[in-house]
Amino acid sequence: MSKRRRTARRRHIMPGNKTVEFVCPKCGFKLTSNRPEEIRQLKALKARGVLRCPFCNTKF
Incomplete structure (x- = not known):
């Protein structure tokens, strides 16, 4: 298995998990x-x- 595949699998976010992101203006x-x-x-x-x-x- 290539390194790229392992990295991609490790970063995969499971469906149902929510990620919230606030960006500073x-x-x-x-x-x-x-x-x-x-x-x-x-x-x-x-x-x-x-x-x-x-x-x-x-302030955000």
């Missing part, structure tokens, strides 16, 4: 999570308007 940093409890926390912070980029401190 200023620096372009992508805050990504696929853990359900973390997704709930990130969405709650964004709804309250307090979710910030860890690098440039800009």
Whole structure:
């Protein structure tokens, strides 16, 4: 089995798993999570308007 195939298989996201991605409008940093409890926390912070980029401190 080639290295490319193994890498592709390792990165495969199982159907049913949800990944949430927030992108900073200023620096372009992508805050990504696929853990359900973390997704709930990130969405709650964004709804309250307090979710910030860890690098440039800009609101998402």
